[in-house]
Amino acid sequence: MSQPVATDGADRTSGDAAPAPQGSIRRGTELLMLIFAAVVVTAALVLVAINQHAQLTPQILYYGGAFLALFGLAHLAVRRWAPYSDPLILPLVAFINGLGLVIIHRVDLGNATEGVEDWTPAAPDQVLYTAIALVLFVLVLVFVRDHRTLAKYGYTCGLVGLVALAAPAVLPSAIAPTINGAKLWIYIGPLSFQPAEFAKLLLLIFFAAFLVSKRELFTTAGRRFLGIDFPRARDLAPVLVAWTLSIGIVVLERDLGTSLLFFGIVLVMIYIATERAVWIAIGLSLFAAGCFVAYPLFGHVQERVGAWLNPLSQYQLREALFGMATGGLFGSGLGGGRPAIVPHAETDFVLASVAEELGLLGLAALFMVYLLLMARGLRSSLAVRDSFGKLLAGGLSFAMALQVFVVAGGVTGLIPLTGLTTPFLAAGGSSLLANYMLIALLLRISDAARRPQAPSKPKPKQAPIAEAHTELVERPR
Amino acid sequence: MNKPLRRVALAMMAMIVLLLANVTYVQVIRADELRSDSRNSRMLYREYSTPRGQITAGGKLLAESVATDDKLKYLRTYPNGPLYAPVTGYYSFVYGSSGVESAKNEVLNGTADSLALTRLSDLVMGREQQGGNVELTIDPAMQQAAHQQLTSKGLRGSVVALNPQNGAILAMANSPSYDPNRLAGHRREQQKQAWQELTNAEHDPMLNRAILQTYPPGSTFKLITAAAALETGKFDANTQVTAKSSITLPKTTDAQLPNYGNSTCGTLPTAPLWEAMARSCNTAFAEVAGAVGEQKLRETAQSFGFGKDLYIPMEVANSDLGKIPGPAALYQSGIGQRDVRVTPMQNAMMAAAIANDGTLMKPHLVEKTLAPDMSVLDKHDPQRMSRPISPDIAHTLREMMVKSEQYSGDTGKITGVQIASKTGTAQHGANTDPHGWYVAFAPAENPRIAVAVIVEDGGNMGADATGGKIAGPIGRAVIRAGLQGGG
Numbered sequence: 019m020s021q022p023v024a025t026d027g028a029d030r031t032s033g034d035a036a037p038a039p040q041g042s043i044r045r046g047t048e049l050l051m052l053i054f055a056a057v058v059v060t061a062a063l064v065l066v067a068i069n070q071h072a073q074l075t076p077q078i079l080y081y082g083g084a085f086l087a088l089f090g091l092a093h094l095a096v097r098r099w100a101p102y103s104d105p106l107i108l109p110l111v112a113f114i115n116g117l118g119l120v121i122i123h124r125v126d127l128g129n130a131t132e133g134v135e136d137w138t139p140a141a142p143d144q145v146l147y148t149a150i151a152l153v154l155f156v157l158v159l160v161f162v163r164d165h166r167t168l169a170k171y172g173y174t175c176g177l178v179g180l181v182a183l184a185a186p187a188v189l190p191s192a193i194a195p196t197i198n199g200a201k202l203w204i205y206i207g208p209l210s211f212q213p214a215e216f217a218k219l220l221l222l223i224f225f226a227a228f229l230v231s232k233r234e235l236f237t238t239a240g241r242r243f244l245g246i247d248f249p250r251a252r253d254l255a256p257v258l259v260a261w262t263l264s265i266g267i268v269v270l271e272r273d274l275g276t277s278l279l280f281f282g283i284v285l286v287m288i289y290i291a292t293e294r295a296v297w298i299a300i301g302l303s304l305f306a307a308g309c310f311v312a313y314p315l316f317g318h319v320q321e322r323v324g325a326w327l328n329p330l331s332q333y334q335l336r337e338a339l340f341g342m343a344t345g346g347l348f349g350s351g352l353g354g355g356r357p358a359i360v361p362h363a364e365t366d367f368v369l370a371s372v373a374e375e376l377g378l379l380g381l382a383a384l385f386m387v388y389l390l391l392m393a394r395g396l397r398s399s400l401a402v403r404d405s406f407g408k409l410l411a412g413g414l415s416f417a418m419a420l421q422v423f424v425v426a427g428g429v430t431g432l433i434p435l436t437g438l439t440t441p442f443l444a445a446g447g448s449s450l451l452a453n454y455m456l457i458a459l460l461l462r463i464s465d466a467a468r469r470p471q472a473p474s475k476p477k478p479k480q481a482p483i484a485e486a487h488t489e490l491v492e493r494p495r
Numbered sequence: 496m497n498k499p500l501r502r503v504a505l506a507m508m509a510m511i512v513l514l515l516a517n518v519t520y521v522q523v524i525r526a527d528e529l530r531s532d533s534r535n536s537r538m539l540y541r542e543y544s545t546p547r548g549q550i551t552a553g554g555k556l557l558a559e560s561v562a563t564d565d566k567l568k569y570l571r572t573y574p575n576g577p578l579y580a581p582v583t584g585y586y587s588f589v590y591g592s593s594g595v596e597s598a599k600n601e602v603l604n605g606t607a608d609s610l611a612l613t614r615l616s617d618l619v620m621g622r623e624q625q626g627g628n629v630e631l632t633i634d635p636a637m638q639q640a641a642h643q644q645l646t647s648k649g650l651r652g653s654v655v656a657l658n659p660q661n662g663a664i665l666a667m668a669n670s671p672s673y674d675p676n677r678l679a680g681h682r683r684e685q686q687k688q689a690w691q692e693l694t695n696a697e698h699d700p701m702l703n704r705a706i707l708q709t710y711p712p713g714s715t716f717k718l719i720t721a722a723a724a725l726e727t728g729k730f731d732a733n734t735q736v737t738a739k740s741s742i743t744l745p746k747t748t749d750a751q752l753p754n755y756g757n758s759t760c761g762t763l764p765t766a767p768l769w770e771a772m773a774r775s776c777n778t779a780f781a782e783v784a785g786a787v788g789e790q791k792l793r794e795t796a797q798s799f800g801f802g803k804d805l806y807i808p809m810e811v812a813n814s815d816l817g818k819i820p821g822p823a824a825l826y827q828s829g830i831g832q833r834d835v836r837v838t839p840m841q842n843a844m845m846a847a848a849i850a851n852d853g854t855l856m857k858p859h860l861v862e863k864t865l866a867p868d869m870s871v872l873d874k875h876d877p878q879r880m881s882r883p884i885s886p887d888i889a890h891t892l893r894e895m896m897v898k899s900e901q902y903s904g905d906t907g908k909i910t911g912v913q914i915a916s917k918t919g920t921a922q923h924g925a926n927t928d929p930h931g932w933y934v935a936f937a938p939a940e941n942p943r944i945a946v947a948v949i950v951e952d953g954g955n956m957g958a959d960a961t962g963g964k965i966a967g968p969i970g971r972a973v974i975r976a977g978l979q980g981g982g
Contacts, residue, residue, distance in 0.1 A: 131566065286506075290499045336534065342521050343529030344537040356537050378522040382515055389511050396504050400497050408496045416503055423510040432517040 043468070044105035045097050051109030052093055056086035059116030062352055066124045069353030085116055088152060095156040096461060099163075103465035104398055110391040111442055111457050115450075117384070118443035119144055120352065121364070121371050128358025140364045140445040147447040151454035158458035165462045169406045172227025179220030182213035183263070183280075187270035200437055201271045214267075214276045215439075215452035218283075219459075222417060225284060226410040228256070229291035233405075257297070260284040261304045265312065272318050275424055275438035281305065282420045287413045291405075326434035334361050338370035338429055349377025364445040366437060369429045384443075385426070392419045398464030411463040414456050539588050543567035543681075548603040548626035548867065550583055550595055552633035558583045558596070558675075560626075567681045571596075576674035578642045581653075581667045581703050582633055582860060584809075585675035589686045594703070595629060595860065596675075598808035602627040602864045602872070609864065609872045625867035632663035632862045632875075637944075640976035644969040645670035645950075652930075652950040652966070653704035653839040656973055659847035659936060659945045661877035662856030664807060666946075666973060667840075671700040706811040709836035710949055713921030713962065714775045715932045716831025718845060718892060721772055721780070723787045723795035725888045732891050735765040736779040744823035745785065752781050752826055755920065755961075773898035775918065777830045784829020789819050792829065798883035800844045800855060807840070807860045814841040831919060843947035846934040848881075849896070850915070850942035853889035855880045897939050903963035907971035912978060913939040914971065918962030928953025933966035937974045944977045946970045 060082030067074055089112045096103060123141040128134075162168060168175070186194040186201050194204050202212050260281060267277040285301035312319050325332035329339055337360045345355060357363045357371035364371070373381045395415030399408050418441055425444075428435035439449040521529070530538060546569050550558040557579045560569040571586045573579065584594015592600060601607035605614065605626040617624045634656075641654035645668060656666035677689035693701050702708055724730040738760035741753040760766040760776035771779035784792060796816055797803065805811040817834020819825050827833035840858065848855035857880040864872045884892070896915035903918045919932030931954060936945040948970040953960035 286503060290496055290503065293496065293499050330532070330534075339521055339529055340532065340535040340537055342518070343526040344535065344541075346522055346526050346530075356540055359536065373518065373522060378518055381518055381522075385511050385514060389507065392507050393504065396500060396507075399500055405496065408500065412496075412500050412503060416507070419507040419510060423514065426514050427517070430514065430517050430521055432514065 043102050045093075045101065048096070048105035048108055049090075049093055051106065052089050052112055053086065055109050055113040055116055056082055056089070058113065059085060059120060062117060062120040063123070065351065066120060066127070066353035069351055070124075070127055085112075085119075088149060092152050092155060095159055099156075099159040100461050100465035102468040102470075103461040104394050104468070107391065107394050107457060107461055107464065110387055110394070111454075114384070114387060114391075114442040115148060117372075118368065118440075118445070119148070121357075121368055121375075121443070122445045124353055124375070125358050125364040125368075125371055127353070128356065128363070132356070132358040134358060143447070144445050144450070147450045150447070151450045154451055155454040155458045158455050159462060162459065162462055165407050165410065165459065165466060166404055168223050168410070168459075169227040169230065172224050172231075175220040176224030176228070179217040179224060180263075182220065183217035183267065183276075184270075185213050187266070196272075200273045202273050202276070202437070212446070212448040214271075214273065215448040216455075218276075218279065218417060219452055219456055221280070222283065222287075222413045223410065225287050226406055226413055229287055230405045230409055232256075233291050257284070257288065257301060257304065261301075261308065265308055269312075269316070272316075273437060274319065274322060274434070275428075275436035278424055278436060279417065279420055279438060281308075283413055283417050286416045286420075287409060290412045291409055322434040322436065326431065329431045334367065335429075335431065335435060337361075338367050339431060341370055341374035342430065345374035345377050347378045349373070349375050349380050351375060365439065366425070366444065367429055368440050368444040369426050372443070373430070385422075388418070388422050388441075392416075394464070395460050398460060398467050401467035402463050403467070407463045407466060411460060414460050418453075418456070540567065542604055543569055543588070545569070545605060545624045546626060547571060547586070548605070548628040548865075550579075550599075550603070550629050550631065552579075552582075552631035552638075552862075553635045555635045557631065557633075558586075563681065565681055570681060571675075571679040573675045573679070576676045577646075577672040578638060578668075579633070580672045580675050581669045581705055582631060582638075582664075583675060584703075585673075585678040585701075587678040587686055587690075588681075589683055590678060590690055593701075594809060595631065598806075599629045599861065599864070602629055605867075607864075607872075610866065613866050613868075627867060627872060628865040628869065630862045630865060631860055632658070632665065633667070633860070634665040634977055636979075637666040637973050637977045638668060641666045641668035641969070641973045642670070642672070644972050646672070648955055650950050650954045650965070650969075651698055651952065652948065652954070653708070654946065654948050654969060654973055655705045655839045655843040656944055656946040656977065657843050657847045657856075657858055659850035659942050660856065662847070662858045662880070663862070663877075664858050664860045665944065665977060667705045667860070669700075669702070669704045671696075671698055673700040703809070704839065704949075706807065706809060706838055706840045709812055709814060709838050710930050710932075710951075711833075711921040711923050712831040712835055712837040712842060713919030713930065713932055714777075714831060715842055715845075715917050715919035715934050715947075715962070716829075716835055716837070717772060717775065717780045718849065718896070718917055718934070719796050719799060720784050720787065720792065720829045721768065721895065722799075722849075722884050722888060722892060723791050724768070724783045725891055726795060726884060727787060727791060729786070730768060730783070732769040732894065733767045736760075736768055736771050736776075737782055738764055738766040738771075738776065739778045742778045742781065742826075744781075744826055746821060747823050750823065752777055752830075754778055769895045769898055772895040772917075773902045775899070775902075780830050781826035784825055785822055787829075789825050792816070792825070795883065798855075798881050799848055800841055800880065801837075803880075805840075805858070807858050809860070811840050811858075812838050814838055832922060839947045839949050842932065842934045842949075843945055844880075846917075846936050846947060847942075847945035848883050849889050849892045850936035850945045851889075852886040853884040854882050893939060896935070900935070903933075903967055906964075907968040907975070909937070909971060909975050909978070912937055912974070914974060915939040915942075916967070916970065918967060920961045928956075928958050928960055931960050931962040931965040933962050933970040935970050935974065937978065944974050946973050948973070 063078050122144050126139045126141050129137045186204055197203055203210050264277040264281040267273055288297045325335055329335045352375050355374040357374050360367045360370050392415045399411035402408055421438055421441055425438040425440050427433040439446050441453045547560040556574050558573050560571055563570045584596045586592045586596040603626045605624050610627050637656050645652055651670055654668045673693050678686055740757050740759045741751050744750040744752055754777050760771050760774050760779055801814045814837040819828050824833055828835050857878040859875050863874040866872050893915050896917055900914050900916040914935050914937040916935035921930040931950040933948040936942040948966040950965045954965035956965055
């Protein structure tokens with residue numbers, strides 16, 4: 019994957035500044051893939067109906083049609099406002115989102131037959147959120163015409179993001195109650211949302227902007243020790259701030275997932291910006307120190323680690339593993355399993371539901387879709403010409419990858435369970451809205467990457483200088 | 496910045512590979528262990544989501560699954576629960592299963608290898624998966640007679656009937672019995688209560704006495720002592736043996752071994768072996784056992800099935816001679832006392848081997864297994880288990896048993912049918928009434944049925960009980976049901 023696979027002639031040349039031929043912007047491919055996604059999702063819905071012995075009505079086809087119409091509108095918006103963007107990203111997202119809707123609907127049915135107490139159907143809400151998310155998606159495309167303008171609002175984004183991240187922790191419990199041990203939510207009237215999901219996006223923008231403007235700082239060599247160039251002590255400040263913030267999230271909001279995600283993103287973005295692996299080493303040392311400090315102090319951390327070491331001792335994890343094992347290689351078939359036995363089978367444990375009903379093969383296919391999505395994001399990052407775009411696209415892609423890894427690893431017992439949502443798949447409005455905005459930004463950057471260079475519009479001088487600068491410090495020895 | 500970006504791409508790949516490796520571990524490598532974990536309710540739901548196969552015998556339905564509208568879609572029902580419980584066993588999601596329900600579980604739930612083709616065609620055709628069916632060798636008329644005889648008089652005990660020619664189990668009844676329907680319900684609480692009641696009930700109704708309980712065989716064991724003696728070649732039916740009413744056990748000062756009722760064996764000082772058998776003289780067979788020796792006695796017992804693992808397909812408890820520490824113990828063991836213990840199944844096998852010219856056929860309960868569409872998957876082939884005695888010796892023993900039948904009273908005698916039998920009255924414990932045994936086969940000249948009956952603790956006759964009085968009529972009734980019912 020280090021050398022992205024080119025799918026057509028235009029892509030192969032888009033990495034360099036050569037103009038792409040007009041005819042191969044591949045919007046037709048996007049539409050075709052969207053139709054394909056809609057067909058798969060509709061077929062999945064039919065399977066659920068068959069296996070649940072529900073009556074097969076034409077209504078299912080209407081659902082499939084509505085799904086296609088919704089994403090068709092998004093497609094039209096992409097045609098209008100980001101015509102050169104990557105043609106695979108939207109269909110991949112549509113596929114995961116659609117599959118998620120089917121699974122959530124399926125868990126709703128399961129909750130009804132399983133006699134689960136105190137549940138409300140999640141699928142209708144998720145459909146609504148999808149629609150709203152797509153509106154936001156289009157709005158981002160419309161209003162962010164050039165991703166570089168975001169760099170100007172870097173500090174604003176950082177401040178707002180920080181406030182959003184900290185808000186649930188500092189707000190009184192009446193507005194930000196503790197749910198399932200974590201203080202993540204803000205309730206305003208009937209509306210509730212997880213500000214951390216949006217904070218993730220804002221802080222990504224801030225870090226991209228900040229790192230691009232202050233890259234020299236991080237690349238200035240400090241003391242050389244054991245053959246490794248260590249940064250100067252004072253340059254460590256941003257990393258230490260991020261680290262402190264992450265610890266703060268764990269302590270105040272009891273949210274291990276967001277903490278891990280946040281820290282991981284910062285680390286990787288510094289690495290991308292500086293090209294110096296020593297930052298990863300420093301970050302991992304800090305991470306280890308953080309674990310060392312947090313583990314004995316906090317019961318909820320010990321609880322998670324205990325459940326990880328002995329997964330069968332914890333009900334939810336145990337049931338998830340039972341479900342996955344019962345599904346086995348091929349799965350029980352959509353609607354043929356019992357995913358609703360696992361608590362939160364439509365949110366945190368949605369991947370366990372997928373694994374049970376679609377089996378190892380289905381889950382592997384889903385992971386491949388995610389991988390493809392991340393790869394397309396990174397492609398855009400590689401291809402785009404400006405440093406800010408590169409860093410932002412790289413950060414956005416990695417954010418998605420890390421999120422998938424942390425949540426899937428937690429559900430399957432690879433790493434301790436932390437509360438993160440599976441992007442586009444799990445039920446939850448905040449996550450969906452934020453992730454669609456993330457995708458819109460990625461599309462915007464990929465649009466810039468593949469857009470033919472207009473000779474009339476002079477390139478901003480900043481980009482080539484930044485590139486040249488990079489070349490200069492790449493080999494200081 | 497492209498170099499670190501490519502490295503990040505590699506890192507993403509690595510993360511996905513890690514996830515896939517772990518998921519493979521959970522869903523494939525460790526899957527069996529997780530699936531079969533007792534806390535995994537999914538298997539239970541799956542088990543109950545398809546109709547389990549039927550258990551039938553002689554055209555009668557013993558167990559079937561009927562559709563319900565609760566979460567577990569099919570309810571296991573036993574139309575004649577207590578009557579067939581010793582063979583069907585129970586099927587409970589709290590307490591597991593027993594009997595044929597357990598032994599033939601994979602056929603009944605449809606996961607057996609022999610049903611792979613059926614499963615495949617169900618899958619292709621989109622039919623609901625079904626379990627296979629099991630047809631038993633049980634003769635409903637004989638089973639009914641055995642159950643009826645035991646329970647109507649409030650007796651405790653067991654009846655086992657075999658077809659001596661092929662080893663088919665024709666009847667296997669216990670008393671007291673239990674209703675497996677009580678453990679098949681879909682409410683956990685209900686099952687728990689029933690289980691509590693059944694396990695705490697007096698006399699353990701869920702114990703499968705026929706194959707799992709061992710009893711002292713008493714005088715029925717004399718058949719094995721006689722077989723061992725005849726095998727040595729030093730004895731025949733007319734060999735004179737002692738007729739004393741009581742003898743002193745060897746190497747003891749005054750320990751006596753008396754005949755039943757302290758009577759002599761006929762009027763003469765000695766009696767022929769056949770008469771000693773017919774009159775069931777303890778003194779004679781104690782001395783015969785002493786003459787035969789421990790080793791020969793053990794060998795003969797083993798060839799009749801003692802100490803051999805047996806699955807019918809349920810596991811049968813081992814019958815055993817116990818320790819024989821010296822000649823006195825050998826004397827006592829020779830008449831089926833001391834530490835000799837047999838299952839009713841073992842005693843039926845002994846009678847069957849004698850009936851079948853000395854060849855013991857392996858007892859079996861499953862006649863055939865059938866696919867859901869009733870096509871035969873597997874039909875049982877009769878298997879020879881051993882050949883404990885020669886046909887000549889078998890005939891000699893048969894003659895002795897015919898004589899013995901004439902001495903044992905004629906309650907329930909069947910006109911026109913000659914029965915060969917041996918009774919036993921087994922002492923056990925100090926203040927308990929004796930167990931009554933009756934082992935028999937009929938018709939004597941062409942045996943089609945071999946039967947063993949035990950009635951525990953004197954039945955309804957207390958200390959006066961003898962095998963002939965309490966067990967004999969039951970055995971004859973079962974034989975009659977078998978012969979007249981076409982068994």
